[in-house]
Amino acid sequence: APSANPIDATAVFVRQHYRDFLNRDPDTPGLIFWSNEINQCLNDLQCREVKRINVSAAFFVSIEFQETGYLAYRMYKTAYGDTTSPNVARPVPIIRFREFLADAERVGQGVQVGVGNWEALLAANKAAYAGEFVSTPRFLAEFPSSMTPAQFVQKLDDNAGSVLSTQERDTLIAELTGATDVTQGRANVLLKVAEDGDLKQRELNRAFVFMQYFGYLRRNANDPQDIDFSGWDFWLNKLNQFDGNYIDAEMVKAFISSTEYRQRFGP
Numbered sequence: 001a002p003s004a005n006p007i008d009a010t011a012v013f014v015r016q017h018y019r020d021f022l023n024r025d026p027d028t029p030g031l032i033f034w035s036n037e038i039n040q041c042l043n044d045l046q047c048r049e050v051k052r053i054n055v056s057a058a059f060f061v062s063i064e065f066q067e068t069g070y071l072a073y074r075m076y077k078t079a080y081g082d083t084t085s086p087n088v089a090r091p092v093p094i095i096r097f098r099e100f101l102a103d104a105e106r107v108g109q110g111v112q113v114g115v116g117n118w119e120a121l122l123a124a125n126k127a128a129y130a131g132e133f134v135s136t137p138r139f140l141a142e143f144p145s146s147m148t149p150a151q152f153v154q155k156l157d158d159n160a161g162s163v164l165s166t167q168e169r170d171t172l173i174a175e176l177t178g179a180t181d182v183t184q185g186r187a188n189v190l191l192k193v194a195e196d197g198d199l200k201q202r203e204l205n206r207a208f209v210f211m212q213y214f215g216y217l218r219r220n221a222n223d224p225q226d227i228d229f230s231g232w233d234f235w236l237n238k239l240n241q242f243d244g245n246y247i248d249a250e251m252v253k254a255f256i257s258s259t260e261y262r263q264r265f266g267p
Helices: 010-022 028-039 045-061 069-080 097-107 118-133 137-142 149-160 166-177 182-194 197-217 230-241 251-256
Strands: 082-085 088-093
Touching (some): 010 045, 028 045, 045 251, 069 118, 069 137, 069 149, 097 118, 097 197, 118 182, 149 166, 166 182, 197 251
């Protein structure tokens, strides 16, 4: 067996990020570009550490992840709001790892930003995903067909954290009221709330920390290793303390150097 952990190899590190965050193998130009970002440091270990952190974080802020994985996160936030956890004062995102994994892959199926007609494919994936989402028994239990358009939109906005202006809310109510296909109308409205700019900004740090667990550790933040969400809460406090600066908060560094992450690949 090799004495070094495979994840220390640049190509392995980059390739794994494509799989963990974008649910696909890397395209050759992308693999070369991100590998070169790290390898330009040659044998400067401090430089390589900083580059690995920045490359890692780049996958979270990439257009492809923001439009797939982060959208799946916001869909659950909009549909179901938050939950609570022992020892954690703040509300906790309700989405689970297996839900996230399946839904992010569904939205991103066949999509590679910058290649082919990717925007049209992404839009079609989103529309189909939203239609499937509002047809699940779980969603219908929370949003029964007896709800009026006003009640439907109001509950979505409440779960999302009151992100809609009065005009935006009235526009969505009117759209749903006039929809000839109620299921499709509900799907369109849900997707529009989930893609609201205020919601994207408000949830950014909370989602960033959540994705540390989903992406690097491939588990929920309250799985047996942690019991509750206090670890997520700790890192969110640090990230907020540094105004979202993941380098100063040392969050990404902590996760990619953790024993749990490294043991996914070797000793």
